[in-house]
Amino acid sequence: MFEQDFLGFINDNKLVDTTGRTLLAVSGGLDSTVMANLFSCVNLPFAIAHVNFGLRGTDSDEDARFVEQLAGQYGVPFHLTRFDTAQWAAEQGVSIQMAARDLRYQWFGSIRQQYSYSRVATAHHLNDVLETMLLNLTRGTGLAGLHGIAVRQEHAQVGTLIRPLLFAHRDQLVTYAQANGLTHREDRSNADDYYARNRIRHHVIPTLTGLNPGLWQTLPRTVERLRAAEQLMQLELTRSWRQLTQTEPDGTIRVPIRQLMELDEGVFRLTEWLRPFGFTPEQVRQIWATLEREPGGTFDSATYRIVRERQWLLLSLLKVTPLTGYKSDLQIIGSGAVISLGDCSVRVDVIERSAEFVPDAELSVAWLDADRLAEPLTLRIWQHGDRFRPLGLAGTKLVSDLLNDLKLEQRDRAQTLVLLSGHDIAWVVGRRIAHRFRVRPDTRRLVRLTQIQGSGPAERPPL
Amino acid sequence: MFEQDFLGFINDNKLVDTTGRTLLAVSGGLDSTVMANLFSCVNLPFAIAHVNFGLRGTDSDEDARFVEQLAGQYGVPFHLTRFDTAQWAAEQGVSIQMAARDLRYQWFGSIRQQYSYSRVATAHHLNDVLETMLLNLTRGTGLAGLHGIAVRQEHAQVGTLIRPLLFAHRDQLVTYAQANGLTHREDRSNADDYYARNRIRHHVIPTLTGLNPGLWQTLPRTVERLRAAEQLMQLELTRSWRQLTQTEPDGTIRVPIRQLMELDEGVFRLTEWLRPFGFTPEQVRQIWATLEREPGGTFDSATYRIVRERQWLLLSLLKVTPLTGYKSDLQIIGSGAVISLGDCSVRVDVIERSAEFVPDAELSVAWLDADRLAEPLTLRIWQHGDRFRPLGLAGTKLVSDLLNDLKLEQRDRAQTLVLLSGHDIAWVVGRRIAHRFRVRPDTRRLVRLTQIQGSGPAERPPL
Numbered sequence: 024m025f026e027q028d029f030l031g032f033i034n035d036n037k038l039v040d041t042t043g044r045t046l047l048a049v050s051g052g053l054d055s056t057v058m059a060n061l062f063s064c065v066n067l068p069f070a071i072a073h074v075n076f077g078l079r080g081t082d083s084d085e086d087a088r089f090v091e092q093l094a095g096q097y098g099v100p101f102h103l104t105r106f107d108t109a110q111w112a113a114e115q116g117v118s119i120q121m122a123a124r125d126l127r128y129q130w131f132g133s134i135r136q137q138y139s140y141s142r143v144a145t146a147h148h149l150n151d152v153l154e155t156m157l158l159n160l161t162r163g164t165g166l167a168g169l170h171g172i173a174v175r176q177e178h179a180q181v182g183t184l185i186r187p188l189l190f191a192h193r194d195q196l197v198t199y200a201q202a203n204g205l206t207h208r209e210d211r212s213n214a215d216d217y218y219a220r221n222r223i224r225h226h227v228i229p230t231l232t233g234l235n236p237g238l239w240q241t242l243p244r245t246v247e248r249l250r251a252a253e254q255l256m257q258l259e260l261t262r263s264w265r266q267l268t269q270t271e272p273d274g275t276i277r278v279p280i281r282q283l284m285e286l287d288e289g290v291f292r293l294t295e296w297l298r299p300f301g302f303t304p305e306q307v308r309q310i311w312a313t314l315e316r317e318p319g320g321t322f323d324s325a326t327y328r329i330v331r332e333r334q335w336l337l338l339s340l341l342k343v344t345p346l347t348g349y350k351s352d353l354q355i356i357g358s359g360a361v362i363s364l365g366d367c368s369v370r371v372d373v374i375e376r377s378a379e380f381v382p383d384a385e386l387s388v389a390w391l392d393a394d395r396l397a398e399p400l401t402l403r404i405w406q407h408g409d410r411f412r413p414l415g416l417a418g419t420k421l422v423s424d425l426l427n428d429l430k431l432e433q434r435d436r437a438q439t440l441v442l443l444s445g446h447d448i449a450w451v452v453g454r455r456i457a458h459r460f461r462v463r464p465d466t467r468r469l470v471r472l473t474q475i476q477g478s479g480p481a482e483r484p485p486l
Numbered sequence: 487m488f489e490q491d492f493l494g495f496i497n498d499n500k501l502v503d504t505t506g507r508t509l510l511a512v513s514g515g516l517d518s519t520v521m522a523n524l525f526s527c528v529n530l531p532f533a534i535a536h537v538n539f540g541l542r543g544t545d546s547d548e549d550a551r552f553v554e555q556l557a558g559q560y561g562v563p564f565h566l567t568r569f570d571t572a573q574w575a576a577e578q579g580v581s582i583q584m585a586a587r588d589l590r591y592q593w594f595g596s597i598r599q600q601y602s603y604s605r606v607a608t609a610h611h612l613n614d615v616l617e618t619m620l621l622n623l624t625r626g627t628g629l630a631g632l633h634g635i636a637v638r639q640e641h642a643q644v645g646t647l648i649r650p651l652l653f654a655h656r657d658q659l660v661t662y663a664q665a666n667g668l669t670h671r672e673d674r675s676n677a678d679d680y681y682a683r684n685r686i687r688h689h690v691i692p693t694l695t696g697l698n699p700g701l702w703q704t705l706p707r708t709v710e711r712l713r714a715a716e717q718l719m720q721l722e723l724t725r726s727w728r729q730l731t732q733t734e735p736d737g738t739i740r741v742p743i744r745q746l747m748e749l750d751e752g753v754f755r756l757t758e759w760l761r762p763f764g765f766t767p768e769q770v771r772q773i774w775a776t777l778e779r780e781p782g783g784t785f786d787s788a789t790y791r792i793v794r795e796r797q798w799l800l801l802s803l804l805k806v807t808p809l810t811g812y813k814s815d816l817q818i819i820g821s822g823a824v825i826s827l828g829d830c831s832v833r834v835d836v837i838e839r840s841a842e843f844v845p846d847a848e849l850s851v852a853w854l855d856a857d858r859l860a861e862p863l864t865l866r867i868w869q870h871g872d873r874f875r876p877l878g879l880a881g882t883k884l885v886s887d888l889l890n891d892l893k894l895e896q897r898d899r900a901q902t903l904v905l906l907s908g909h910d911i912a913w914v915v916g917r918r919i920a921h922r923f924r925v926r927p928d929t930r931r932l933v934r935l936t937q938i939q940g941s942g943p944a945e946r947p948p949l
Binding site for chain 2: 069128156157158160161162163164165169219222226227230231232233234235237238241242244245247248250251252253254255256259260262287288289290294326421
């Protein structure tokens with residue numbers, strides 16, 4: 024019965040095709056344990072990945088052992104990694120929760136690529152959806168924060184990400200687990216959110232379902248309507264931005280002020296349009312205020328500059344200071360020079376190659392041949408026309424085509440950085456290195472590039 | 487201080503211009519009493535209207551006396567009406583709450599017109615906004631139900647409707663009332679909603695504000711973002727509907743199936759497009775399911791029919807049975823013949839004119855000269871090209887222009903009915919009667935037409 028609902032949901036939403044194996048993210052908690060059992064029951068091919076965040080000592084280690092045994096029972100491939108989440112979070116200056124999410128998603132993406140899994144599945148369900156809606160509503164949100172968790176998503180780091188339990192209520196999972204004698208571990212990994220979600224789960228949602236017991240039936244439709252509404256809103260934003268603006272050969276975008284002011288919801292549009300370029304709603308309010316006054320005024324985001332001329336707003340890339348002399352002496356990893364563009368930074372460490380050199384698998388780190396790199400190193404946002412030869416590819420490729428292939432969201436796409444060696448692209452940051460700067464058998468000195476991320480988007484689904 | 491916030495909010499949102507008087511809806515409760523005092527303090531010209539819904543016996547009468555005294559203290563015009571809400575609701579087959587809202591809004595509209603007030607103000611505040619969002623979320627909703635209450639709205643029945651307290655939290659109103667020694671009555675008129683709102687007010691919102699005390703600061707921005715998002719979504723819907731469809735000379739609308747199926751979010755679009763024509767989301771799902779099959783299939787809403795042809799969906803008006811013989815005998819009011827179009831009906835009573843005849847002020851009732859009306863009477867949705875001479879106007883006017891002048895929302899506009907006497911428009915139902923059928927000094931027999939409304943839209947702000 025419940026298996027039928029599960030299969031129906033997967034088919035209705037075309038989540039899984041007949042070929043290829045799905046990589047299940049399994050924490051060992053109730054939700055993901057049920058998900059693994061469902062995949063097994065309906066004979067969909069899968070593998071299991073587990074992340075040990077090292078946040079709860081031996082408890083974390085026992086979770087990992089539990090999931091490994093589970094994979095053994097189902098006879099499916101098992102992937103395990105361990106992060107020192109707390110240390111990484113401290114290094115990057117982000118919250119434990121953000122660190123855990125980023126590490127986890129990056130690792131899923133790399134495992135998925137390495138083993139050619141078709142997609143990654145997480146065990147979010149209907150309660151997560153409502154909790155996320157209410158949590159985001161509490162914190163202040165736009166439309167994206169209200170429809171919350173997508174059934175299917177092309178995720179920048181993970182690739183295709185699916186949520187095959189999004190049709191189910193937590194109670195249904197509990198019932199299913201009991202009926203099938205499934206054991207599971209207590210899942211307490213949503214560190215930062217844990218308190219807030221619990222308050223909402225135990226104090227808010229029971230009142231709301233008391234007022235309308237049909238809430239769980241109407242919720243998927245509400246979510247679907249909000250998701251579709253956002254989609255149409257985005258179409259209108261894209262269409263009108265294209266119609267309104269002109270792009271110069273050097274990449275500068277011209278926004279005609281008179282036409283901008285004649286649009287319905289001009290402030291809201293400008294806020295949404297400029298968000299991927301790093302401008303805050305408060306800056307957009309300031310920019311808007313200048314439109315009715317005399318020309319003049321400059322506004323900088325981390326990566327872009329807006330100049331208010333008489334008839335136009337000019338949107339162009341901020342220039343950055345190039346880094347030179349970084350090859351002059353060897354550095355201990357983590358102590359290297361930092362090259363920054365607003366709140367995005369890359370740390371550059373130069374080290375002697377040792378016999379047992381094994382490069383990190385993380386996408387946020389790149390290893391290059393120091394002696395093949397030219398000076399200076401420069402960091403900038405990618406531009407249309409940028410071209411390089413990605414590692415392992417026979418010929419060159421446009422950066423725009425690479426980003427298309429990765430199916431990045433608009434914001435991630437616009438914010439992608441390239442690191443230049445002289446005039447050549449050495450690294451599309453966090454995505455691909457250039458073939459010519461790769462580490463070869465004869466490489467003696469290594470450059471290790473580490474992306475240090477700024478704060479992510481304000482609205483997101485839970486871990 | 488609070489007066490400054492109030493004036494700032496009014497100016498920022500251009501709610502009140504310097505000329506004209508605002509009609510304040512005052513129940514006598516805390517919120518509306520504070521609103522009246524604020525208007526008086528900042529010297530904005532106003533009048534006060536109070537509705538006695540007759541739902542709480544002498545309590546209701548004392549509310550009315552309290553508000554009348556208030557108007558006396560401020561020295562402003564006072565308007566009072568009394569409805570037998572319970573009886574009217576029973577007659578119309580609607581809830582008490584819906585009846586109260588409809589009666590109240592209709593009456594405000596008629597008073598506003600009669601005394602040339604510029605606009606009507608209600609005392610909704612931030613708590614109402616959040617309660618409405620959560621209530622609608624609980625019941626299932628689209629985007630419109632989440633941004634909830636508009637700061638300024640062109641309301642079909644009322645005209646310009648403003649909410650000048652929408653910047654304020656209830657606590658601020660309480661503080662202001664205490665500081666200024668304002669007394670008020672206990673407001674318990676939101677009959678049906680009362681329990682649900684109280685549960686949300688006392689059990690849900692405290693938990694949410696406990697998680698983020700800044701909730702009240704971010705809420706207006708959230709509301710504004712959702713409202714603007716809906717506006718852009720509606721623009722996209724309107725633009726693509728115009729681009730997609732063709733309208734025949736007889737008013738039939740052709741929707742090309744192939745192009746429809748190629749659109750992003752086709753099901754959602756079709757649901758929203760067909761909603762004003764009375765089709766339910768479930769019907770649209772059924773219609774969509776036929777698109778991938780062989781031609782054939784007919785779908786009726788209360789007022790429209792969709793036929794699925796090979797390449798087109800054809801959308802046209804349902805025909806109705808005309809009413810004849812209604813003039814043959816005199817009827818007691820309320821017992822007359824009923825002419826129906828789906829769930830919209832008009833009751834037709836013919837009565838002898840008495841010396842003390844005074845027509846009702848309600849827009850849902852029309853009085854005409856029975857002996858000037860031709861048979862049959864027919865009810866249909868208005869069509870492009872419909873033209874008549876509205877009461878008091880020198881020449882004729884297109885119905886479409888009349889509806890434009892009234893600034894109706896898309897749904898109300900599309901659903902507007904006309905009542906025909908033979909081939910002539912006698913009444914644009916609920917809006918205007920035709921000049922030629924008006925009651926004159928020599929009229930002997932009267933026709934009283936009463937609009938009996940179906941259920942209204944599912945999402946709405948509170949009373």
